Amino acid sequence: MVTPDRPIGIFDSGLGGLTVARAVIDLLPHEDIVYFGDTARCPYGPRPPEKVRSFALEITDLLVAEGVKLVVVACNSAESTAFYEATGRYEVPIVSVIEPGVRAAIAASRSGRIGLIGTEATIASGAYDRVVTATGADVVLESRACPRFVDFVEAGETASEAVLVAAEEYLGPLRESGVDTLILGCTHYPLLSGAIRYVMGEHVVLISSAEATASEVYARLLDLDLLKRDATEGRRRFITSGGEDRFGELGRRFLGPEFDGVEQRPWQLAADRRAAS
């Protein structure tokens, strides 16, 4: 029995899915969340599709055993292995990270020319092309792998000369091809959107799969009457199959800045009182 008080499950091969977790927390701060990062077996990209599919099913089993009410597959590789078609076996709804981004891009595009960037494995899998085709929309998808982007994000490098040179190399051809919408088809990429927008120009609409997926989670839970009803702050659990150290170090970077407190400047108010008197 799936009930509103259960947590939302989110999984990824690694840490990138934390951008999705954060977008979900933004929209639904009261919801409990269980995040599973399969960092011990990350990246999935180079592995045989059947292997990745079995990993994805294994983790979904684990999340369902934890009692989640919905599972977010925040992993492009997992989705591209026909895992999604296998999801009929679960009682809980499964939300993908690919479909919401594709639908948002189709809605946003004026010219029907949509760009897609992702890892080499994601682009080679053709998963986005299949989803675009399945929508029946009259659009053209121009895809481009950006192999070094994940390393830049994980190194906290977002505005260096090397980032900008790589961004120009990867994105220049997309810009020249006239796409007016660009899907960030990797959960790491929202953290590079400053460089991506700089190179693409501000007339190109960037679609963050993380935000589109969070909106999908919101809508699905609302439609299924599965939103948590009490208004306490949600509990969040982060589980890793690998070492805690790396997860912890990068977790803060992905989940958001720390808030360490605040300084008070009461004199500012005093000055105002003087001015008003």
Added chain:
Amino acid sequence: MVTPDRPIGIFDSGLGGLTVARAVIDLLPHEDIVYFGDTARCPYGPRPPEKVRSFALEITDLLVAEGVKLVVVACNSAESTAFYEATGRYEVPIVSVIEPGVRAAIAASRSGRIGLIGTEATIASGAYDRVVTATGADVVLESRACPRFVDFVEAGETASEAVLVAAEEYLGPLRESGVDTLILGCTHYPLLSGAIRYVMGEHVVLISSAEATASEVYARLLDLDLLKRDATEGRRRFITSGGEDRFGELGRRFLGPEFDGVEQRPWQLAADRRAAS
């Protein structure tokens, strides 16, 4: 002398500008930031424009005295009081929260019908209309005040019946008017984008002023050769003119979820080893 090692200054009448701070931190994690929230005098909206303008100049003076290299006016009310025109007096560049959102919306709109939502004070000020007119773009701006949205966000209420009823009341007419792009013209609103998207439908592109402004900051610092060069994590200072308690309580909500650590499930890896052997 404005140099790359200086912090970025951001101010708002209150806490909403923290969504802008967070977007800037996402794109530029190495940059130091000084945030000033004038919570003692918040909200600015009901105050006479001349008063708000003097507050904005006073705070900008304070940030410049702190040695910032760029100031972000993350406050719609401040910008709508002709403060922006007064910024010629500063050596450092001043980035507004209105212009980047307007430019992004004009770029994204297919039909030229753009929606704008904001507080009553922002909508009544006509500040967005003036910026749209100044661009010379052939677009129509349909504006709508959403007075209760700020309270919902500050109460952490994002998916309740009351939120959805209010969202339908405010946004229904905008949806019916056929806008294809919607500017979230208040820094609180990105946290309600689940409800906003649900009511508007996914064919409407939502423009977050916070993200658009962060991209503008990235581009301006890059163009001016003012990006910080060393790759250490940035230091962030949050200053309030009012009480620390409320700032601290809401600060976490605005700046992003806390990351409290991670559980390890090494058995997952062990299971994989068994499967692989």
